[in-house]
Amino acid sequence: MAVAGYPRLAGLSAEYISEQLKAYIDGRRVNAIMSDMAKPLTIVQIQSVATFFSTLPMPTQAGTPLSDATQADRGQQLAERGDWSAGIPACFNCHAPGGIGIQPSFPPIIGQPAAYIEAQIRAWKSGTRQAEPQNLANALMYNVALRMNDNQIKSVAAWLAAQPTAPKNQH
Numbered sequence: 004m005a006v007a008g009y010p011r012l013a014g015l016s017a018e019y020i021s022e023q024l025k026a027y028i029d030g031r032r033v034n035a036i037m038s039d040m041a042k043p044l045t046i047v048q049i050q051s052v053a054t055f056f057s058t059l060p061m062p063t064q065a066g067t068p069l070s071d072a073t074q075a076d077r078g079q080q081l082a083e084r085g086d087w088s089a090g091i092p093a094c095f096n097c098h099a100p101g102g103i104g105i106q107p108s109f110p111p112i113i114g115q116p117a118a119y120i121e122a123q124i125r126a127w128k129s130g131t132r133q134a135e136p137q138n139l140a141n142a143l144m145y146n147v148a149l150r151m152n153d154n155q156i157k158s159v160a161a162w163l164a165a166q167p168t169a170p171k172n173q174h
């Protein structure tokens with residue numbers, strides 16, 4: 004539900020989904036809606052729902068041209084090449100060319116809602132997404148988020164959200 008800023012779950016790895024649900028339960032990841040959704044789940048329910056979503060193919064979407072060309076260029080530059088003057092590596096270095104993710108630990112970011120992408124980067128910066136790095140994956144993304152300014156966050160989120168996605172079962 005892009006308008007509400009809710010992410011696509013289909014095609015995320017089972018390991019990644021379970022880890023995120025556990026992070027909501029432990030309070031390492033905080034979200035008003037998801038923390039309450041996750042807390043009553045048993046380990047078996049977490050594993051079942053995570054496996055289920057991992058088997059669904061990533062939905063396709065057509066690309067949407069961005070009205071702000073400067074923002075689009077800046078976003079594409081960050082995604083494909085990074086900004087070495089600010090110590091920011093290209094998003095696609097870790098999230099794979101095209102942002103389709105590398106299973107199981109690097110989630111796909113292409114075509115996720117802009118509001119969701121922005122909220123995650125801000126959550127790392129503000130400490131509501133595993134502020135104390137407890138796993139290597141989280142520490143990697145935390146270090147990228149810390150170096151991003153507001154303009155960069157908005158540009159890359161808008162550009163990634165606007166890209167077309169191809170059918171791909173990430174399972």
Ligand code: HEC
Nearest residue numbers: 092093094097108109110112120123140141143144147159
């Ligand atoms: C050094 C490797 C690395 C780079 C570079 C990187 N990421 Fe990440 N990113 C990760 C990892 C690992 C995760 C999963 C973190 C976790 O397990 O919580 C992640 C998670 C994310 C998420 C959360 C996705 C979700 O489904 O909740 C978003 C959004 C994201 N990255 C966006 C970006 C953007 C935008 C860039 C470029 C500016 C970027 N990343 C660059 C490693 C990286």
